[in-house]
Amino acid sequence: MGFDSIWHWLILLVIVLVVFGTKKIRNLGPDLGAAIRDFKKGLSGDDEAKQKEEEAARKAAEQLRADPPAASSTQSQRDSSETK
Numbered sequence: 094m095g096f097d098s099i100w101h102w103l104i105l106l107v108i109v110l111v112v113f114g115t116k117k118i119r120n121l122g123p124d125l126g127a128a129i130r131d132f133k134k135g136l137s138g139d140d141e142a143k144q145k146e147e148e149a150a151r152k153a154a155e156q157l158r159a160d161p162p163a164a165s166s167t168q169s170q171r172d173s174s175e176t177k
Contacts, residue, residue, distance in 0.1 A: 110118070
């Protein structure tokens with residue numbers, strides 16, 4: 094007499110629902126996913142700090158490309174004197 098009948102599984106499911114309740118069972122999936130995610134972060138080490146540094150360097154490089162250095166004031170003075 095094993096667990097090969099559907100009635101055995103249904104009885105077991107009812108017992109689990111009574112013992113743990115539906116709220117705990119509903120939260121089991123997200124809690125398990127968060128635990129696995131945290132475990133993977135722990136194994137990977139300090140990758141988050143490296144990613145933040147790389148992101149800051151990338152943003153700084155984009156800022157330099159977007160805002161070229163301003164022209165010197167002497168160049169603009171020479172240009173204006175040539176047009177007169």
